[in-house]
Amino acid sequence: MNQDDVESNAMVKYDSSSLSIKGRRSPITLATDVIKAAIESRQTKQLQVGDNWINSIWNWADNFELSEKILPRNRELLLALTSLRVVYNDLDFLPESIGNLRSLTLLYMGSNNLEALPESIGDLNNLTSLYMGGNNLEALPESIGNLSNLASLDVTDNNLDSLPESIGNLRNLTSLDVAGNNLDSLPESIGNLRNLTSLDVADNNLDSLPESIGNLTNLTSLYVTNNNLEALPESIGSLTNLTSLYIAGNNFESLSESINQNRVRVFFE
Structure with a gap:
């Protein structure tokens, strides 16, 4: 066998070896494909989860x-x-998916x-105003205390018999209206609401205030009628800073001497 034949056979063997390698998938290539497939699967599942909550809230909207x-x-x-404003619409529930509307301020x-x-309402971190007046609410979820940007909370004319301690976490609250419920006490944590300027607890069953x-100290108006x-x-x-105190319809025999009636206007009717 001459030198040319040796080189030719060597090339054939090399080419055959190369072909056999190309016919298989190397461990590195296989691992890369597995990782890619896992990422695509996770992204698909995330999209499906996203679509699920969106479909849920759309179905709720269609239903009402x-x-x-x-x-x-x-x-x-x-x-x-x-x-999001929905009034006089006979809504009897809000879907858990509403907590995904993170851009809501009202x-x-x-x-x-x-x-x-x-x-999930506690996930609405950008909410500044929450109005739930005129419903049949019997309690507020503890998660309501997570609404760190809430400035106004109105739950008038419901069936609340207590407020959650977590309400004291609403440090940016300036107005709290819980009139027309069945409250017989207020949580001590209400004293943490240092930015409150108006507090309305009228038309309840309170026999004392905490x-x-x-x-x-920023309160200007207090309604306890x-x-x-x-x-x-x-x-x-x-x-x-209190300037207006509404106390009609209670069982007062006298007012606390600590109230400066030269500064505070007291309404007995």
């Missing part, structure tokens, strides 16, 4: 015949929604038939 103007059926517009659901709020109410109060806490004299 909410128009596109109220709740968009477009994904991008839905995610950008800042205000949620107004007055005069419906809601008996409860989903825990001493911590004296911490609300139509309760079962016989006295106000001495700490109320610490409310140096």
Whole structure:
């Protein structure tokens, strides 16, 4: 065999070896494909989860015949929604998926038939105004204390018999209206709401107010009409910015001497 034949055979053997390698998948290539498939699978599942909550809230909107103007059926517009108002619509529940509307700053659901709020409402971190007046709420979820940007909370005319301790976490709250419920006490944590300027607890079953109410030094208006109060806490004299106090419809025999009636206008009727 001459030199040319040796080189030719060597090339054939090399080419045959190369072909056999090309016919198999190397461990590195296989691992890369597995990782890629896993990532694509995870992204698909995430998309499906996203579609699930969106479909859930759209089904809820369809069920209660909410128009596109109220709740968009477009994904991008839905995610950008800042205000959701539904009144006099016989709503009897809110879906858990509502907690995904993270751009909401205002949620107004007055005069419906809601008996409860989903825990997910505490995920609406950008919410500044929450109005749930005129429903049948029996309790507020503890998660409501997560609404760190909330400035106004109105749950008038419901069936609340207590407020969660977590309400004291709403440090940016300036207005709290819980009139027209069945409250027989207020949590001590209410004294943490140092930015409150208006507190309305009228038309409940309160027989006392917590001493911590004296911490609300920015309070200008306090409504306690139509309760079962016989006295106000001495700490109320610490409310140096209080200008209006509404106390009609209670069982007062006298007012605390700590109240400066030269500064505070007291309404007995």
